[in-house]
Amino acid sequence: xxxxxxxxxxxxxxxxxxxxxxxxxxxxxxxxxxxxxxxxxxxxxxxxxxxxxxxxxxxxxxxxxxxxxxxxxxxxxxxxxxxxxxxxxxxxxxxxxxxxxxxxxxxxxxxxxxxxxxxxxxxxxxxxxxxxxxxxxxxxxxxxxxxxxxxxxxxxxxxxxxxxxxxxxxxxxxxxxxxxxxxxxxxxxxxxxxxxxxxxxxxxxxxxxxxxxxxxxxxxxxxxxxxxxxxxxxxxxxxxxxxxxxxxxxxxxxxxxxxxxxxxxxxxxxxxxxxxxxxxxxx
Ligand SMILES: Nc1ncnc2c1ncn2[C@@H]1O[C@H](COP(=O)(O)OP(=O)(O)OP(=O)(O)O)[C@@H](O)[C@H]1O
Ligand SMILES: [Mg+2]
Numbered sequence: 457x458x459x460x461x462x463x464x465x466x467x468x469x470x471x472x473x474x475x476x477x478x479x480x481x482x483x484x485x486x487x488x489x490x491x492x493x494x495x496x497x498x499x500x501x502x503x504x505x506x507x508x509x510x511x512x513x514x515x516x517x518x519x520x521x522x523x524x525x526x527x528x529x530x531x532x533x534x535x536x537x538x539x540x541x542x543x544x545x546x547x548x549x550x551x552x553x554x555x556x557x558x559x560x561x562x563x564x565x566x567x568x569x570x571x572x573x574x575x576x577x578x579x580x581x582x583x584x585x586x587x588x589x590x591x592x593x594x595x596x597x598x599x600x601x602x603x604x605x606x607x608x609x610x611x612x613x614x615x616x617x618x619x620x621x622x623x624x625x626x627x628x629x630x631x632x633x634x635x636x637x638x639x640x641x642x643x644x645x646x647x648x649x650x651x652x653x654x655x656x657x658x659x660x661x662x663x664x665x666x667x668x669x670x671x672x673x674x675x676x677x678x679x680x681x682x683x684x685x686x687x688x689x690x691x692x693x694x695x696x697x698x699x700x701x702x703x704x705x706x707x708x709x710x711x712x713x714x715x716x717x718x719x720x721x722x723x724x725x726x727x728x729x730x731x732x733x734x735x736x737x738x739x
Contacts, residue, residue, distance in 0.1 A: 457488040460619065460651045461510060466519035468505050468677075478676035479505040483519070485670060485679060487653065489618075492645050494666035495655045496708065498716035502677025503655045504623050510653060511537050511621045523619065536617035540627040542604040544596040544611075551592040554610045555579045575614075582610040585647065586640070602633035609641070613648060620644075622654045626661070635693060638664055642691060659708050663701060664691060671708060673715035680715050683708065 463485040470477045480502040495503045508514045512531040520527045544553050583592050586606040626634045662669050673680040686700045
């Protein structure tokens with residue numbers, strides 16, 4: 457597969473309250489067309505910053521990001537973003553939410569009847585793809601979190617983006633709904649042929665979804681290790697119990713702990729009791 461996204465020597469420095477924050481240091485990454493890549497790592501390691509730079513919402517302090525051979529310069533219709541918070545329009549129905557951006561575009565002067573029809577057809581197809589048929593007339597406040605996120609994904613797919621950038625999109629959902637969404641997003645990936653970059657805190661989610669995992673580390677934010685996921689293209693939930701899945705999960709969790717200086721709860725407790733802090737806390 458040809459390269460879709462290239463991150464080349466990217467640095468990002470934010471001003472910061474006291475001193476500049478190196479959110480990302482010398483990041484290099486190639487993502488192939490139709491690849492599904494997940495970013496994991498401790499809080500503050502620059503996952504969202506890198507994703508937002510690929511989306512064109514932030515620009516690198518130095519280095520460049522190339523999409524389809526062209527350095528990017530801001531957001532583009534070839535890239536769509538989905539965040540944890542659904543940000544649907546509460547006054548629009550499911551179907552209207554999905555169509556909304558295309559309607560805006562369709563109101564420009566170049567609009568043709570064919571454009572409007574194509575948009576309606578696309579909206580219908582996405583309503584079906586995301587299993588929203590029975591809810592298309594409902595309003596966001598009548599939907600569960602999982603359903604709202606389906607609408608947000610459908611809306612992002614409306615313009616047929618080649619690249620879908622997702623920042624902890626399922627972070628607010630319960631475990632069962634997340635599992636359903638995992639299979640759904642993998643299905644979307646296959647059917648739409650999109651390239652997906654997906655940020656998560658959840659290592660299991662990163663392995664189940666990704667073909668490769670980019671592990672990032674904080675202070676300074678950087679790419680630490682890239683893992684190939686040793687699972688077949690077709691995934692099913694039972695694979696989470698496979699030895700190769702569990703081995704990779706353990707390895708990644710250990711590396712996150714190592715690179716972030718995080719301690720396990722048990723280590724924290726041992727440290728505190730060694731310092732006699734726990735014994736001093738009044739009962
Ligand atoms: N707009 C900003 N202004 C100043 N500092 C920022 C800004 N955005 C991010 N940062 C800093 O850059 C670093 C990386 O932040 P980023 O949000 O990319 O991390 P993250 O890996 O997505 O974290 P989390 O897992 O908590 O979402 C952090 O230290 C953060 O405080
Ligand atoms: Mg983030």
